[in-house]
Amino acid sequence: MTPSIESIETLLVDLPTIRPHKLSVATMACQTLVIVRMRHSDGIEGLGEGTTIGGLSYGPESPESIKCNIDAYLAPLLIGQPSSNLNALRARLNRHVRGNAIAKSALETALLDAQGKRLGLSVAELLGGARHDHLPVLWVLASGDTQRDIDEAFQHLETRRHGDFKLKIGAKPVDEDVRHVAAIKAALGEHAGIRVDLNQAWDESTAVRGIAALQEAGIELIEQPIPAREQAGLIRLANRFEVPMLADEAVQDARDGLDLIGGGFSGAFALKIAKSGGPRSVLGLGDLAQTAGIGLYGGTLLEGSIGTAAALHAWATLDEMAWGTEMFAPLLLKDDIVAEPLAYRDFGIALPKGPGLGISLDEDKLRHYARQ
Ligand code: MUC
Ligand code: MG
Structure with missing residues (x-):
C-alpha cells in the first residue's frame, strides 16, 4: 500500500x-x-x-x-x-x-x-546523484573585535578547518568597517581569501565609496551591499567594479535570478534552501545560474546540523560551486541535537552518508x- x-x-x-x-x-x-x-x-x-x-x-x-x-x-x-x-x-x-x-x-x-x-537512497541520490562528497566551507568572522577575528582566523587555518573567511560588516561607519576589514586582510596576507557581507546595510552611493576601498584592500567578493529590492543598483555595482558582487537577499529563487541575469548582472548567487523552499526547489535557481555563467555559492541561514545536511545534499549535486560554501553554522553552536555531528576536515565538510539526510536525532x- x-x-x-x-x-x-x-x-x-x-x-x-x-x-x-x-x-x-x-x-x-x-x-x-x-x-x-x-x-x-x-x-x-x-x-x-x-x-x-x-x-x-x-x-x-x-x-x-x-x-x-x-x-x-x-x-x-x-x-x-x-x-x-x-x-x-x-x-x-x-x-x-x-x-x-x-x-x-x-x-x-x-x-x-x-x-x-x-x-x-541518500537525499543527493534522490536529487539525481552527488558529484562531490566533500565541499569547501569558510568561517564567518563576526565577533565584533578585529584582533579576536584575526586570532580566530589563524586558529582555523592552523587546524585546516577553514581556509577562507567572510566578514560581517555594515553596522559601523564605512571608514571604521573598511579599517577593520583591511587590518584582517593585511594580517592574513595571501594565506586566505577574505570576503564581506553587508546584509543590505549601504545605500548605493555609500556602496560606491566603500567597495572602492575594499577592492583596494584586496577583498575578493562583496555580498549584498545594498537593499534586496534595489536589483538595478546591484547590477550597476557589478558592472562598475572588478571585485565581483554576490547577490544574497536579492535572489530568493529562480524568478529573481532571471530578473538579475536579464538585467545584465554578472557575479555570483548565494543559494539557500531556506530562500527557495527546500533542497529540491533551490536547484531551479542553481541550474539557471549555471546556464547563465553565474558563479554559485552554497549559503546558510545559520541552520543546525539537519538543515546544513539538507543543503549539502543539494550542493553536492551541482557540477561546480565556484565560491564554495558557508555551511559552518553547527560549529557556531555550543551543542547539537544530532547523534553524529557533521564531519568538518581539510577546509571543508564531508557529505553525510546513509539513507535520507544521513542524520539521526x-x-x-x-x-x-x-x-x-
Ligand atoms: C547571510 O546573509 O549570509 C550566513 C553566514 C552568517 O554568518 O550569516 C548568514 C547570513
Ligand atoms: Mg548574506
Missing part, C-alpha cells in the same frame, strides 16, 4: 552560540531552530529544519511564524496525502500558501529524508533544548 503522511510535529529548539555573532541586522547569542518530525504510515520518520536569523530582523519569517504557519496551514495540507510524490506535494503547498519559503523548506527536507530512508539533547 502507498504510504501516507500521518503526523507533523514542529519544535522550537534554542541553542546558545559559542560567542556573540554580529551581523549588521542582529547580534546573536542564541540560534532558534525549527525542527520538523514528519511521521508516515509505514513507520518512517522524516526530519526537516526551517531556521532564520535574529527573529524578524533578517526576513519576514520568524521561528515562531515558521512553527505556527506549519502547524495551522501547511501541515493540514499534507496530512493524509501519499508520502512519495514530492512534486505533487510541492505544487499543493505552493497553490494554497504564498511565500513562507523557510517553512516549506523544512517540509520539503522532511519529505526527502523520509523517501530516502524508505528507498535506501539525539533525543535527550532535543528534549533538553526544546522550548516548552
Whole structure:
C-alpha cells in the first residue's frame, strides 16, 4: 500500500552560540531552530529544519511564524496525502500558501529524508546523484573585535578547518568597517581569501565609496551591499567594479535570478534552501545560474546540523560551486541535537552518508533544548 503522511510535529529548539555573532541586522547569542518530525504510515520518520536569523530582523519569517504557519496551514495540507510524490506535494503547498519559503523548506527536507530512508537512497541520490562528497566551507568572522577575528582566523587555518573567511560588516561607519576589514586582510596576507557581507546595510552611493576601498584592500567578493529590492543598483555595482558582487537577499529563487541575469548582472548567487523552499526547489535557481555563467555559492541561514545536511545534499549535486560554501553554522553552536555531528576536515565538510539526510536525532539533547 502507498504510504501516507500521518503526523507533523514542529519544535522550537534554542541553542546558545559559542560567542556573540554580529551581523549588521542582529547580534546573536542564541540560534532558534525549527525542527520538523514528519511521521508516515509505514513507520518512517522524516526530519526537516526551517531556521532564520535574529527573529524578524533578517526576513519576514520568524521561528515562531515558521512553527505556527506549519502547524495551522501547511501541515493540514499534507496530512493524509501519499508520502512519495514530492512534486505533487510541492505544487499543493505552493497553490494554497504564498511565500513562507523557510517553512516549506523544512517540509520539503522532511519529505526527502523520509523517501530516502524508505528507498535506501541518500537525499543527493534522490536529487539525481552527488558529484562531490566533500565541499569547501569558510568561517564567518563576526565577533565584533578585529584582533579576536584575526586570532580566530589563524586558529582555523592552523587546524585546516577553514581556509577562507567572510566578514560581517555594515553596522559601523564605512571608514571604521573598511579599517577593520583591511587590518584582517593585511594580517592574513595571501594565506586566505577574505570576503564581506553587508546584509543590505549601504545605500548605493555609500556602496560606491566603500567597495572602492575594499577592492583596494584586496577583498575578493562583496555580498549584498545594498537593499534586496534595489536589483538595478546591484547590477550597476557589478558592472562598475572588478571585485565581483554576490547577490544574497536579492535572489530568493529562480524568478529573481532571471530578473538579475536579464538585467545584465554578472557575479555570483548565494543559494539557500531556506530562500527557495527546500533542497529540491533551490536547484531551479542553481541550474539557471549555471546556464547563465553565474558563479554559485552554497549559503546558510545559520541552520543546525539537519538543515546544513539538507543543503549539502543539494550542493553536492551541482557540477561546480565556484565560491564554495558557508555551511559552518553547527560549529557556531555550543551543542547539537544530532547523534553524529557533521564531519568538518581539510577546509571543508564531508557529505553525510546513509539513507535520507544521513542524520539521526539525539533525543535527550532535543528534549533538553526544546522550548516548552
Ligand atoms: C547571510 O546573509 O549570509 C550566513 C553566514 C552568517 O554568518 O550569516 C548568514 C547570513
Ligand atoms: Mg548574506
